[in-house]
Amino acid sequence: MAGNRRKIGAVISLNSAGSAPGGLWQRAGRHLRSLRALVLLWILLPIVIFLLGLSLTDIYGHQQTLRAMIEDRDGALAHTAADRIADDLQHRTHLLKALADNSAFRQAAPEVQAQMLLPLEADFPSGVVILDADGLVSAVSHGAEAWEHNPFVARLASDAVRQGAPAYRATPGDGLAALSLAIAVAWPDGTGALVGVVPLNDAAIAAAVRGLQVTPQTQAWLYDGQGQMILRANDGADVPLTPPPASEGMVILSLPVPNTQWRVIMAEPWHRMVPLVLRYAQATVLIAAAAVLISLLAIYFGLRYITYPLQQLGQQARRMAWGEFAAVQDSVGGVEEIADLQDALRQMASQVRGYQAAMHNYVAAVTQAQEDERLRLARELHDDTVQSLIALGQRLERAEKAIAQNPNSCAEHLEGLRRATRTMVQDVRRLIGDLRPIYLDDLGLVTALEMLAAASPAGHRPTLTVRGAVRRLAPDLELSLYRIVQSALKNAEQHAHAAHVSVELSFDDQAVHVIVQDDGVGFDVPDSPDELARQGHFGLLGMRERAMLFGGSLMLTSRPGHGTRVEATLPSPA
Numbered sequence: 001m002a003g004n005r006r007k008i009g010a011v012i013s014l015n016s017a018g019s020a021p022g023g024l025w026q027r028a029g030r031h032l033r034s035l036r037a038l039v040l041l042w043i044l045l046p047i048v049i050f051l052l053g054l055s056l057t058d059i060y061g062h063q064q065t066l067r068a069m070i071e072d073r074d075g076a077l078a079h080t081a082a083d084r085i086a087d088d089l090q091h092r093t094h095l096l097k098a099l100a101d102n103s104a105f106r107q108a109a110p111e112v113q114a115q116m117l118l119p120l121e122a123d124f125p126s127g128v129v130i131l132d133a134d135g136l137v138s139a140v141s142h143g144a145e146a147w148e149h150n151p152f153v154a155r156l157a158s159d160a161v162r163q164g165a166p167a168y169r170a171t172p173g174d175g176l177a178a179l180s181l182a183i184a185v186a187w188p189d190g191t192g193a194l195v196g197v198v199p200l201n202d203a204a205i206a207a208a209v210r211g212l213q214v215t216p217q218t219q220a221w222l223y224d225g226q227g228q229m230i231l232r233a234n235d236g237a238d239v240p241l242t243p244p245p246a247s248e249g250m251v252i253l254s255l256p257v258p259n260t261q262w263r264v265i266m267a268e269p270w271h272r273m274v275p276l277v278l279r280y281a282q283a284t285v286l287i288a289a290a291a292v293l294i295s296l297l298a299i300y301f302g303l304r305y306i307t308y309p310l311q312q313l314g315q316q317a318r319r320m321a322w323g324e325f326a327a328v329q330d331s332v333g334g335v336e337e338i339a340d341l342q343d344a345l346r347q348m349a350s351q352v353r354g355y356q357a358a359m360h361n362y363v364a365a366v367t368q369a370q371e372d373e374r375l376r377l378a379r380e381l382h383d384d385t386v387q388s389l390i391a392l393g394q395r396l397e398r399a400e401k402a403i404a405q406n407p408n409s410c411a412e413h414l415e416g417l418r419r420a421t422r423t424m425v426q427d428v429r430r431l432i433g434d435l436r437p438i439y440l441d442d443l444g445l446v447t448a449l450e451m452l453a454a455a456s457p458a459g460h461r462p463t464l465t466v467r468g469a470v471r472r473l474a475p476d477l478e479l480s481l482y483r484i485v486q487s488a489l490k491n492a493e494q495h496a497h498a499a500h501v502s503v504e505l506s507f508d509d510q511a512v513h514v515i516v517q518d519d520g521v522g523f524d525v526p527d528s529p530d531e532l533a534r535q536g537h538f539g540l541l542g543m544r545e546r547a548m549l550f551g552g553s554l555m556l557t558s559r560p561g562h563g564t565r566v567e568a569t570l571p572s573p574a
Contacts, residue, residue, distance in 0.1 A: 045291060045294060045295045045298060046295070048291050049291045049292060049295065066270065067251065067270050070251050070268060070270045071251050071253070071270075073214075074212075074218075074251055074253050074266050074268055075253055075255075077211075077212055077214065077266065078212065078220075078253050078255045078264050078266045079255055080208075081208040081209060081211060081212050081220075081264050082208075082255045082256065082257045082258065082264045083258065084204050084205075084207075084208035085204070085205050085208050085209075085222070085257050085262070085264070086257050086258040086259055086260065087204070088203050088204040088205055088208075089168065089183070089205075089257075089259070089260065090259065091123075092123050092124070092183055092196065092198065092203075093166045093183055093185060095120055095123055095196075096120075096128070096166075096183060096185040096194045096196055097166070097185045099116065099117075099120070099194060100185050100186070100187050100188070100192075100193070100194050101187075101188060106187055106191075106192065110130070110138050110139040111139075113130055113138070113139040114139045114140065114141060117130075117139070117140075117141035118141065118142075120141065120196065121141060121142060121143070123196075123198065124141070124196035124197060124198050125143060125198060125199060125202055126143055126144065126147070126177075126180060126196075126197035126198055126199060127140060127141045127142060127143035127144025127145070127146075127147075127148075127196070127197060128140070128141045128144060128194060128195065128196040128197075129141075129144050129147075129148050129153055129194070129195045129196075130192065130193075130194055131153070131154065131157045131192055131193050131194075131195065132191070132192050133190075133191040133192060135154045135157060135158065137149065137153070138192070144197070147175050147176070147177070147197065150174060150175020150176065151174040151175055152169060152173070152174035152175050152176045152182060153175075153182075153195050155174065156169050156182055156184040156195055157184045157186070157193035157195055159184065160184035160185055160186040160193050161186040161190050161193055164186065164190075166183060166184065166185050167183070167184040168181070168182070168183055168184075168224075168260060168262070169181075169182045169184075169224075170182070170200065170205075170222075170224060170230040170231070171224060171226075171228040171229075171230060176197070179199060179200040179201060179206070179231070180197055180198070180199055180200065181197065181198050181199075181200055181203055181205065182195060182196070182197045183195070183196050183197075183198075200230075200231055205222070205230075205231065206231060209221075209222050209231050209232070209233050209264070210233045210234075211233075212233050212264075212266050213233040213234055215268065217268060217269050218233070218266070218267070218268045219232070219233065219234065219243070219244075219266070219267045219268070220232065220233035220234075220264070220265065220266045220267075221233070221242075221243060221264075221265045221266075222257075222262060222263075222264055222265075223262065223263050223265060224261065224262055225260075225261025225262065229242070230262070243265050243267050244267055250267055250268070250269055250270070251267070251268045251269075251270045252265070252266070252267045253265070253266045253267075254266075305333070305338075306338065309332040309333050309338045310338065312332040313328075313332050313338065313341065313342060313345070315327075316328045316330070316332070316342075316345070317345065320345070320349055320352075325349040325350075325352070325353050328342065328345045328346050328349050329346065351528065354528075357534075385424065385427055385428060388420065388423065388424045388427065389424070391420065392417065392420050392421065392424070395416060395417060395420065396417065399414070399416075399417065437451070437452070437482055439451050440475075440478055440479065440482055441475065444470075444472050444478070445472075445473060445478040445481055445482060445505070446466055446470055446505065448478075448482055449464055449482065449485060449503065449505065450464060452482070452485065452486060452489070453489075453503065456489060456493070457493065460489075460492065460493045460498070460501060461501075462489060462492075462501035462502055462503045462516075463500075463501075463502045463503070464502075464503045464504075464505070465502065465503070465504045465505070466504075466505050466506070467504065467505070467506035467507070468506045468507035468508055469507055469574075470507060471507060471574065473512065473572055474572070476550075477512070477550055477570060477572055480546040480547070480549065480550060480570065481505075481512065481514055481568070481570065483542075483543075483546055484514060484516075484543045484546055484547065484554075484566075484568050485503055485514060485516055487539045487542060487543050488516035488539075488543065488566045489501065489503070489516065490539065491539050491540070491564075492516070492518040492520060492564070495520070495521075496518045496520025496521055496522075496563070496564060497520050497521055498518035498519050498520035498563065499519055500518065500519050501516070501517070501518045502515075502516070502517050502518075503515070503516050504517075509573065509574045510571060510572075510573055510574075511552075511569050511570060511571045511572055512569075512570050512572050513567065513568070513569050514567070514568050515565065515566070515567045515568075516565075516566045517563065517564070517565045517566070518563050518564055519563040520563050520564060521560065521561065521563075522558045522559050522560045522561055522562050522563050522564050523558050523560060523564070524558070524559070524560065525556050525557070525558050532544075540554075540556065540566075543566065543568065547568050547569070547570060550570045550571065551570075551571050552568060552569050552570035552571060553568070553569050554566070554567070554568050555567040555568075555569075
């Protein structure tokens, strides 16, 4: 079985907090509050609103096109009806005018004039009346006896004489029967006039107006110049006597009858002509409004269950960054994913708190180690170097006295002083080497490691293997690699009780790798870095910090009874 292998780094568990099974509504509410459901809602609702808007626009376009078609059709019908009415009026007026322009007719006796009116009976079934310059009836045709003395006759004849153009009247009153048309034509010299009456039902006028009712809902009217209704297309009780007011759902057209002051008015509710599918534009608007309302509610719940909880969680994270780890314990609510994120932050806060405690212990251990090292150096300087200097001074005094007594002994005393000085230099260099390897800056990492291996005790002296193209590295990088190897060798010497230790240094284009392996007792590798400090493995923690300082990594493999392997990788592009 392979040894326990750990990459020494921060380990964060992201296990979601489980929940006890609840009712159907609780589970449904939890799913609806999930980020997935809200995202789907935010994606689908704009699409629904867009499609509804597109449908509404399409329906509105179809409705407007249909309305324009109905307006064009009704306009053509009304124009045709107005032309038919004008043609009928012009035809009957032309008959009266032709007779009025006949001088023989005007000069004939009343009995002769009455005979000359006989050809007009077909076009004027209600009769024709001849009036003189005084407005008195001089002759009548057959059928005109019933209305020849009615007030409208003299008034209409007077209008024709006064305006010098034919005069028309079709509204009842002053003796003119309903649904009757009276036409007055003045004589050229204004000394008389002809007035003919025809029932509207016998004229083309009524047929033209009634022909406008192309559907049961279509309404049509004929009005004179005074705004009085002459005729309507449908005499039903449910048909209004006047045109309806203009509205969005009604097509209303008003066209003048040529050569008259009359007007043809046509009204039709075009919405009834719209197909059933296209009549629900208002319902589509309501659906779109409901979709917009749902979108606003989704945004509100998104703000409530996502944005606001995330803001609170961000504030808790900032407080946690300042060391207030208890801040993340307060629940912020929100969707399920935010709750999972907060649980992960709580676990991370717990691990960071443990890591901080481990770092405090590590710093305390490093500080204590520095103080111990300073104390050791002070003792060695006092016990070795200072004592050696004192002894050297005393030997100089003895040599001075001996040379004064026996000059021939000078060489012997100088040789003793030289040996003492050489010993002191070696001691000082050893102290300097403990502070910083003297060969590292001048000769490089490989030579420094060779010297480090050579300086190890005989029973723990490692073998050094170098692979790849050797090159000089940055000074700080070389020092970190040296200290990692030095610390690993020290651990192997003091704790592993290993019979064999090997050091392998390899160079490639992107990084430098160093492996220190022993066959010692081994140990169980902790799961997280903070446990290294709690278990007192400050050397391993220091090696990890040195590797991470340069963006590298430290891999530790060990198992009780199977030795230890320390592998450090530090990036160093060639």
